[in-house]
């Protein structure tokens with residue numbers, strides 16, 4: 001069977017997010033529902049160095065003093081500085097601004113900027129696997145350090161905004177780390193729901209989802225010859241598989257092209273990522289990003305690392321929670337219906353999206 005003779009038929013169904021049922025999605029692929037307003041690709045400035053950019057090498061004096069430089073000062077390839085965005089500066093002077101997230105950052109929160117690479121215009125999928133290993137190990141050491149230095153920190157969120165619609169204000173590739181004395185509601189919901197599942201079944205729901213995805217993948221190997229025989233009309237969710245990590249397309253994702261990267265072996269805490277697993281994570285992540293870039297062409301995106309929060313409420317969930325990276329490409333502007341109802345409409349079936357991502361030749 002080929003892709004062309006298995007034309008996907010229109011789907012219209014509400015899919016329940018298996019981890020957080022309240023975050024369900026309407027998958028509606030009928031042509032009449034397209035197009036949503038498309039988000040344009042991120043503007044791309046491929047220059048390696050920009051004289052006026054505070055994040056470029058040689059302009060170090062334009063940022064606050066570094067918290068860390070990797071591999072070392074001077075010839076750095078990753079640099080971490082305090083975030084000095086005015087909105088945080090203003091917190092104490094303007095109490096009216098001290099609501100929600102800003103209030104939590106004020107006081108004992110920390111907000112750091114990670115300059116991902118010394119090259120100005122380089123994008124994640126263009127970085128080498130060695131560099132991405134270093135980037136993940138840098139995230140890990142900052143997360144460890146932020147928890148260690150302040151026992152009131154409950155959650156450390158590592159994330160990246162790429163493109164103006166995704167919230168990036170500086171073009172030079174960078175990511176951010178926010179240490180908070182509270183736990184974001186979406187992570188809390190994942191922890192609570194997966195704990196309830198664990199209590200019922202004795203197993204981790206994320207491990208269950210990985211096994212399910214791998215079972216679908218196994219269906220496309222020829223048992224006799226061991227040759228891969230692809231089918232395009234069965235539920236396939238695996239985008240990329242490494243020895244230690246896997247990238248999957250969630251069955252019910254809010255963002256049409258959302259991809260998640262998870263460790264194959266159960267682990268709740270990103271800070272426990274082992275040195276020997278860094279290279280495999282870098283490889284799976286880099287290849288997943290390259291597939292997304294190839295299908296979506298310079299798309300704007302966010303990614304987040306979701307890891308088990310700390311503190312008495314959370315410490316008991318090591319068996320039930322499973323850390324992961326959510327990569328959320330911003331291909332369309334959310335509609336009023338989506339924002340008002342919280343029910344996101346996905347006009348490309350996740351199976352179809354997964355098949356297209358898998359088909360990319362790297």
Ligand SMILES: [Zn+2]
Pocket residue numbers: 049050053054055056057119120121172
């Ligand atoms: Zn720059």
Ligand SMILES: [Zn+2]
Pocket residue numbers: 204205206207208265266267320321322
């Ligand atoms: Zn697990």
Ligand SMILES: [Zn+2]
Pocket residue numbers: 190306324326
């Ligand atoms: Zn998550």
